[in-house]
Structure formats: C-alpha cells, structure tokens
Amino acid sequence: MEPPKRVMVVEDNEPNRQLLKDLLEMVFLCEVDAVEDGEKAVEKTENDPPDLILMDVSLPGMDGVEAMLRIKKQHPQGGPPCLALTGYAAENQKRALLAEGFDGFLPKPFDVPQLLDTLSAYLTRK
Numbered sequence: 268m269e270p271p272k273r274v275m276v277v278e279d280n281e282p283n284r285q286l287l288k289d290l291l292e293m294v295f296l297c298e299v300d301a302v303e304d305g306e307k308a309v310e311k312t313e314n315d316p317p318d319l320i321l322m323d324v325s326l327p328g329m330d331g332v333e334a335m336l337r338i339k340k341q342h343p344q345g346g347p348p349c350l351a352l353t354g355y356a357a358e359n360q361k362r363a364l365l366a367e368g369f370d371g372f373l374p375k376p377f378d379v380p381q382l383l384d385t386l387s388a389y390l391t392r393k
Contacts, residue, residue, distance in 0.1 A: 271296050271297055271298050272295065272297045272298070272317075272318040272319065272390050273297065273298045273299075273300070273317040273318050273319075274291050274295075274297045274298070274299050274300075274317055274318060274319045274320070274321065274390075275299075275300045275301075275302065275308060275311065275312065275317045275319075275320045275321070276288055276291070276299060276300070276301040276302070276321045277301075277302055277303075277304070277305065277307075277308040277320065277321065277322045277323055277326065277331065277334065278301070278303065278321070278323045278352060279303045279304060279323060279325075279326050279327055280323070281303075283323075283352075283375065283377075284301045284303065285301075286377070287299075287301070287321060288301045290379075290382070290383070290386070291386070294383065294386075295386060295387070295390050297390065300317065303326075304326050304327060304328055304329065305322075305326045305328060305329030305330060305331060305333060305334030305337075306328060306329050306334075308320070308322065308334050308338065309329070309334055309337045309338055309341070312338050312341065312346070312347075313341050316338070316341075316342060316346055316347045317347055318347055318390070319347055319348050319349075319350070319386075319389050319390065320335070320338065320346075320347055320348070320349040320350070321349075321350050321352055321373065322334060322335050322349050322350065322351060322352060322369070323352045323353070324351050324352065324353040324355075324364065325353065325354075331351065331352075331353075332364070332367050332368075332369075335349045335351075335367070335368060335369060336367070336368060339368055348370040348371065348389055349368075349369055349370055350369065350370060350371040350372065350373050350385070350389070351364040351369040351371070351372050351373070352373050352375055353372070353373075353374065353375060354374070354375045354376070356374035356375075371385065371389070373385055
C-alpha cells in the first residue's frame with residue numbers, strides 16, 4: 268500500500284486552514300502540516316518537502332508568491348506542486364499567478380466540489 272500523501276497548507280485564516288486540513292485528512296487521507304505564514308512554510312519545506320503545497324497568496328510578512336519562489340529555489344527539480352489560494356479570481360490574476368510560478372489556482376471562497384476535483388487531480392498523480 269502506498270504511503271499517504273503529504274500536503275502543506277499555508278493559510279493565515281484559521282477557518283480556511285482548518286477546512287482545508289479537515290478535507291485533506293478525511294477525504295484524501297493525507298498527512299497535513301498547516302502553517303499560518305510564508306516564513307514557516309519555507310523553513311519547514313527546506314529539508315523535507317511535501318507532495319503538494321496549498322499557498323495563500325496574501326499572507327502577513329512574506330507573501331505567498333515570495334514563499335513559493337523561495338521553496339521552488341530550494342529544490343533542484345523545482346519542488347512540489349504549489350497551488351495558489353486567493354480571493355482575487357479574475358482571469359488576469361490567475362494568469363499572473365501561474366506566470367509567477369504557481370502550478371495551479373484555487374479561488375476563495377472555496378467551491379467545495381471544484382476544490383475536491385482540483386485536489387484529487389494533484390493527489391492522484393504519480
């Protein structure tokens with residue numbers, strides 16, 4: 268049997284962080300490390316990157332874009348896939364985040380069926 272996928276949730280909003288953690292643990296049986304800021308995310312992924320990162324773009328201190336770029340720079344193959352979480356869901360914002368280096372995009376507030384579909388696509392990849 269395959270070991271559980273490891274996911275890091277980087278989200279400063281406690282209800283959103285808990286919702287994502289609960290969904291990932293209960294629906295996808297993932298091991299979840301949930302942190303509230305970019306600095307912690309960069310530090311925790313340096314030596315032991317997860318299989319997937321869900322990164323809020325608007326974080327206090329180091330924003331999500333900077334944290335994602337630092338994480339990707341730490342790892343020779345670019346690190347784990349990193350999905351942007353943001354309330355700015357306009358098409359030009361999505362394109363800008365993908366151009367910055369995010370691998371995907373999840374708009375807030377979360378549409379749970381869309382969230383589950385997107386997470387499933389990333390968590391079932393080999």
